[in-house]
Amino acid sequence: xxxxxxxxISDAVLACYRERPAIVREHMPxxxxxxxxxxxxSPGRPMSRVTLTERERQFRVSKLQETLTALEMGKVSxxxxxxxxxxxxxxxxxxxLPEAANHKALxxxxxxALGRELKTSEADYVVNVSGRESERVAASQSIxxxxxxxxxxxxxxxxxSVFPGRVREWGKAxxxxxxxxxxxxxxxxx
Amino acid sequence: xxxxxxxxxSTSTFGALLRRDRADHERARRIYxxxxxxxxxxxxxxxxxxxxxHTYDRDTLTKLLSAVDEFFHIMWVGQPLHSEARHQYLxxxxxxxxxxxxxxxxxxxxxxxxxxxxxxTSCDQGTGTCHTSDHTEGT
Numbered sequence: 001x002x003x004x005x006x007x008x009i010s011d012a013v014l015a016c017y018r019e020r021p022a023i024v025r026e027h028m029p030x031x032x033x034x035x036x037x038x039x040x041x042s043p044g045r046p047m048s049r050v051t052l053t054e055r056e057r058q059f060r061v062s063k064l065q066e067t068l069t070a071l072e073m074g075k076v077s078x079x080x081x082x083x084x085x086x087x088x089x090x091x092x093x094x095x096x097l098p099e100a101a102n103h104k105a106l107x108x109x110x111x112x113a114l115g116r117e118l119k120t121s122e123a124d125y126v127v128n129v130s131g132r133e134s135e136r137v138a139a140s141q142s143i144x145x146x147x148x149x150x151x152x153x154x155x156x157x158x159x160x161s162v163f164p165g166r167v168r169e170w171g172k173a174x175x176x177x178x179x180x181x182x183x184x185x186x187x188x189x190x
Numbered sequence: 191x192x193x194x195x196x197x198x199x200s201t202s203t204f205g206a207l208l209r210r211d212r213a214d215h216e217r218a219r220r221i222y223x224x225x226x227x228x229x230x231x232x233x234x235x236x237x238x239x240x241x242x243x244h245t246y247d248r249d250t251l252t253k254l255l256s257a258v259d260e261f262f263h264i265m266w267v268g269q270p271l272h273s274e275a276r277h278q279y280l281x282x283x284x285x286x287x288x289x290x291x292x293x294x295x296x297x298x299x300x301x302x303x304x305x306x307x308x309x310x311t312s313c314d315q316g317t318g319t320c321h322t323s324d325h326t327e328g329t
Contacts, residue, residue, distance in 0.1 A: 181210075
């Protein structure tokens with residue numbers, strides 16, 4: 001078989017996996033498993049969906065903001081950081097993260113919860129939360145690109161998987177942001 | 191609002207992300223960061239890319255297209271989608287949005303994506319002045 005034919009087939013399988021992941025899982029489970037590893041947040045993978053009351057939301061936002069302020073001063077324990085990661089996951093699933101919980105702050109929070117820097121390893125790795133290893137995974141959600149958290153039904157983190165390659169993609173994905181400067185927009189300068 | 195798993199980027203979206211002089215730049219940037227962090231599926235259309243190519247210089251486009259290649263899915267607009275968008279566009283003579291904005295909306299519906307949640311502005315269609323549109327379907 002020619003190399004181009006192989007690529008056409010793999011592209012078709014990948015397109016099918018992206019559009020109809022359930023079909024690939026049903027008919028080609030081993031391929032689906034390999035693709036799940038390569039694309040950890042593929043469509044069809046369970047994502048946490050939360051509906052908070054206004055009071056719950058405010059409580060989580062205020063707790064998270066307290067922790068982020070303490071983080072700035074270097075006064076956050078690993079346990080507090082993990083709890084703040086859980087609050088962030090819940091708020092992110094509602095798209096109601098406060099402004100202070102930006103990418104940089106969340107990255108620092110996860111590093112504190114993990115006890116190590118995200119980019120130091122070349123290989124993918126998994127960190128289990130002590131005492132929760134036997135808990136059942138109800139949902140998986142990413143909070144920082146390349147960091148996937150497995151959660152219990154009540155949104156507690158069981159384990160954190162880190163994909164350093166995907167963490168490093170961040171810079172490339174942001175490279176075009178704010179690139180415009182007056183004068184390089186053809187229509188406006190015409 | 192739930193964190194979306196599939197989001198459609200139109201010309202306005204990229205305009206807000208590219209241009210620091212736009213009032214909604216910071217908000218768009220923050221939403222984009224969250225979408226990247228949640229590993230949402232990012233989509234755009236070839237019509238949008240063509241419109242951007244007409245508007246921005248090569249340096250800006252090079253950075254943009256590299257990111258699109260790596261992080262976005264592109265919907266290649268065919269005849270059925272084009273026709274549906276054309277009907278919608280012609281049925282609204284007062285609409286200030288470009289045809290590619292309408293294409294983005296129709297494309298988003300087709301794949302169950304939500305449009306990127308910022309208001310679109312007519313300056314992205316090359317008029318030179320910015321007018322925020324009331325039309326922010328799905329936000």
